[in-house]
Amino acid sequence: MWYLVGxxxxxxxxxxxxxxxxxxxxRIQKIDTVRAYNAGEKFYAEVDIVMAGTEHLKxxxxxxQSLQRKLEGLSDVERACVHVDYEAEHDAxxxxxxxxxxxxxxxxxxxxxxxxxxxxxxxxxxxARLPR
Numbered sequence: 001m002w003y004l005v006g007x008x009x010x011x012x013x014x015x016x017x018x019x020x021x022x023x024x025x026x027r028i029q030k031i032d033t034v035r036a037y038n039a040g041e042k043f044y045a046e047v048d049i050v051m052a053g054t055e056h057l058k059x060x061x062x063x064x065q066s067l068q069r070k071l072e073g074l075s076d077v078e079r080a081c082v083h084v085d086y087e088a089e090h091d092a093x094x095x096x097x098x099x100x101x102x103x104x105x106x107x108x109x110x111x112x113x114x115x116x117x118x119x120x121x122x123x124x125x126x127x128a129r130l131p132r
Contacts, residue, residue, distance in 0.1 A: 003038050003040055003041065004038055005037075005038055005039060005040070006037050006038060007037065007038045008035070008036070008037060008038075009036035009037065009038065009043045009045075013036055013043060013076060014034055014035075014036055016074065017034050017036060017045055017047060017071065017074075017077075018031055018034050020067075020070060020071060020074070021034065021047050021049060021067060021071070024063070024066070024067045024070060025063045025066070025067070027051055027052070027055065027059065027063055028049050028050070028051060028063065028067075029049075029050045029051060029052065030049070030050040030088050031047065031048070031049055031050075032048040032049065032050050032085060032088045033046070033047070033048040034046070034047050034048075035047075036077075039078050039079070040078070042076055042077060042078035043076055043077055043078060044077075044078060044079050044080075044081075045071055045077050045079070045080040045081070046080075046081050046083070047067070047071065047080065047081070047082050047083070048082075048083045048084075048085060049063075049064065049067070049082060049083070049084055049085070050084075050085050050086065050087065050088045051063065051084055051085075051086065052086065053086030053087070060084045061084075063084075064082040064083075064084045065082075067080075067082050068080045068081070068082045
């Protein structure tokens with residue numbers, strides 16, 4: 001049987017991940033995001049949980065670590081990643097945007113340093129030489 005790597009898990013798998021996460025520990029205030037992707041016969045799972053901002057680091061670490069182990073113990077989960085936050089009022093799509101902007105800027109600078117031209121001009125030069 002063939003599996004499309006990266007394809008989102010079916011709803012029943014996501015429901016199981018939510019249930020296991022929300023019932024794992026009373027100190028978990030909310031499940032913010034749950035994602036799971038095909039990785040061969042099993043799934044990679046990502047769970048974002050919300051805990052009180054006043055909890056000690058050791059507590060939040062231990063809760064997230066034990067949840068990760070529990071999720072990885074499920075028969076259809078290959079690997080799990082648990083992220084802890086202290087609030088859920090942020091935009092999940094914006095969370096890593098700054099990292100991508102920095103990486104993009106570094107790549108543009110690398111291209112400019114290598115060619116002496118800004119990235120868009122350097123690419124035009126490369127593509128201009130390709131046969132049509």
